[in-house]
Amino acid sequence: MRYQIVLTGVGGQGTIFLVKLLARCALNKGIDFIGTETHGMAQKGGTVISYLKIGDFKAPLVGEGQADLLLGLYPTETLRFLHYLKPEGYIVTNIEDGFPEINGFNVFTVKASELAVKGEVNPKSLNVFILGYALKVIENFPFSKEEVEKAIVELNPRFADVNIEALNKGYGVVM
Amino acid sequence: MKRTLLGNEAIAWGLLYAKVDVMAAYPGTPSSEILETYQKLVRQKNLPAYVEWSTNEKVAFETAYAAAITGKRAACGMKMVGLNVASDALMSSAYIGNKGGFLIISADDPGFYSSQTEQDSRYFAKFARIPALDPSSPEDAFRLAVIGVNLSEKFEIPVILRPVLRVCHGRQIVDIPDFEFEGREGKFERNIERWAAVPRNPRLKQGYELLEKLQRIAQFNYDEFLKPQVEKLRGGKLLIIASGTSYSYVLEVLEDTGLKADVLKIDMPTPLPSEKLSDLISSYEEVIVFEETYPLVEEQIRHLGNVRGKLTGDVFQIDEVTHDRVADTLLKRGHISRNIYVGKEYEGEVPPRVPALCPGCPHRTVFYGMKKVFGNKAIYPSDIGCYTLGLNQKAVDTVLCMGASVGLSCGFSKSDTEKPIVATIGDSTFLHAGIPPLIDAVANRHKFVLVIMDNSTVAMTGLQPTPERIGNVSIPKIVEGCGVKPLILDYDGTIKTTVEFFKKVKEIYEKANGPVVAIVNEFCTFDKEKVKLPGKFAKVDQDKCTGCGHCINDFGCPAFEWNDEGKVEVNPYFCVGCGVCLSDLCPFDAFVEDVR
Secondary structure, eight states, X not given: OEEEEEEEEETTSOXXXXXXXXXXXXXXXXXXXXXXXXXXXXXXXXXXXEEEEEESOOOSSOOTTOEEEEEESSHHHHHHTGGGEEEEXXXXXXXXXXXXXXXXXXEEEEOHHHHHHHTSSOGGGHHHHHHHXXXXXXXXXXXXXXXXXXXXXXXXXXXXXXXXHHHHHHHTOOO | OEEEEXXXXXXXXXXXXXXXXXXXXXXXXXXXXXXXXXXXXXXXXXXXXXXXXXXXXXXXXHHHHHHXXXXXXXXXXEEHHHHHHHHHHHHHHHHHOOSXXXXXXXXXXXXXXXXXXXXXXXXXXXXXXXOEEOOSSHHHHHHHHHHHHHHHHHHTOOEEEOOXXXXXXXXXXXXXXXXXXXXXXXOOOOOHXXXXXXXXXXXXXXXXXHHHHHHHHHHHIIIIIIHHHHTTOOOOSEEEEEETXXXXXXXXXXXXXXXXXXXXXXXXXXXXXXXXXXXXXXXXXXXEEEOSSSOHHHHHHGGGTTEESTTTTSSOOSSOOOHHHHHHHHHHTTSSSOOOOOOOOOSXXXXXXXXXXXXXXXXXXXXXXXXXXXXXXXXXXXXXXXXXXXXXXXXXXXXXXXXXXHHHHHHHHHHOTXXXXXXXXXXXXXXXXXXXXXXXXXXXXXXXXXXXXXXXXXXXXXXXXXXXXXXXXXXXXXXXXXXXXXXXXXXXXXXXXHHHHHHHHHXXXXXXXXXXXXXXXXXXXXXXXXXXXXXXXXXXXXTTOOOOOHIIIIIOOTTEEEOTTSOEEXXXXXXXXXXXXXXXXXXXXXXXXOOO
């Protein structure tokens, strides 16, 4: 199993939680994991990018043109980091009004911010919502929904219910 | 037990594994989580260890170093620019040495992600004539932290551990073996000749001892780190020598491209037993050195064979290592036929996203009020902290280093006497390095306004506690003690009060013949203990908005966005309900409450 994810968004959207979550899934499954994430100055409302490498890897960054999945919590930031994706790789992203047509990749979009403002998705769990959607649409994702749910409970039991609900809402999005 | 750890967490585990029982640090990205984790583990497990956030890196260094003098095992943590501040203590401690192990963790930031310089802390080790260790991953950082403490104790010399950003904020599954933690009793033993060695003869003697120690450590480097690898090398055309994270990238690039080459990992880039590597290096047709950020290893071995690196123009000289950059060198040197690390860029335009103060941050209102009163003509020196982002409001003209807002204001006041000078500094930065220049300003009558934006936390690095919060240290009393009675504003979330306050400051400044200090008591919106947000969300009355841009240019809340009609909208996803924009911001009163 070798799977590389680039996760993007803006500061405060909880990309680091997703990194921790998927790292935990890898640990539970006995698979190696290495990655790196944005903290600090770069975070303040600015672009946030994290790299997750599941399987036998050594270096923390994903090489350009190598990612299996670009997971986007904010539309502009998804477009900004397209170059990390390998040909025919997956894009799963939050969008607002429209999203340009992009060829050469498998693109899945969802209007998550809108659902968050309407109160249909907890804004603090928008990250997990998108992950839930990704779990649904991606073939051969390294972890199952059940494995992610287990990691959510282990990582933060206090907010597990809210997060699992968001995960399932994402998983249940009608395409 | 296997855990998923941030590199900084792995280092903290390494310190405990090595029985370090005193740690002090000053926060700074990317180093801050080391002490946070150490402190959390000490509390969780109720371990007999002492831990503190110090006032600055020099104090952290000295606090930990004293413990090592008494025979305890100690560590101090900082980012690389912090080592500049602690360097006075560092240089001297190298001669004197320590009894208990003493590890200095200096986190580098190749690529300037959150630092004003790139530097290379390994050079500080070479400069001070002490060993440096350069971990390649979080797992490796755990290993080298443990080795570093033991090495320091064995040779009675401070050791620098130099993790880079991608190690500190790398995340990996790390196996931490079970261990028992025990502290030591510190015991200061008088030895005036050693601990109080004075020039010339006692220090000269220590200098000779240091040189002799370095020889022995270089031998240790060869025996422990290099020899076991050298024995396994297969020989051939190409040898790649890699220090730190570069090693990880080299391994992946070789695997991805199928290129066969020998690789030698450098754990300790200084002191390097260069002459012992002479036969090895000259036996290859070509040797390429990859390292961050400066050519420390390369400089020490370049005379031994056909060595390629930064100095020969074959390897990147600035910014962080990536797969692409390693592959680029190998391609240019003819070892691979193409660089596979190429992706497809989005062809359309993506609007730039610059870092900005968070929605609801009081700093923004303070900068707005300050600028409104003192105008465009004033010089605005600022400092290191979130508030550096006041540059988006054109209320920050200079950023140099910690405390320099005050020091530069001293100089500006005597060099450009035409313009008003209004400096900004945060509470932690003021306590770190802002007090000596304020004393200078009082003593030498430098006329400027110093605004201390006091949210009583180190916000930028993740809300570490400040002396005010943990020890009732009073900034107004310190300022008064320096000789200035400060003006104080309790931030109330309105532009009106803030502007009135600065009008008063300006009146006093105009009559002053020395520094005027204004303290604004604020909060950080992430600080659960102090945050005050009234829950007044905003929207824009599209009929009233003229698209003049005043709110975006001069206030610049990240929730404000241009729409297709050339008017401003509030993005409800980002609005936190601070309510500041609802009055006295828009010249046409276009901001109205969005009742949710």
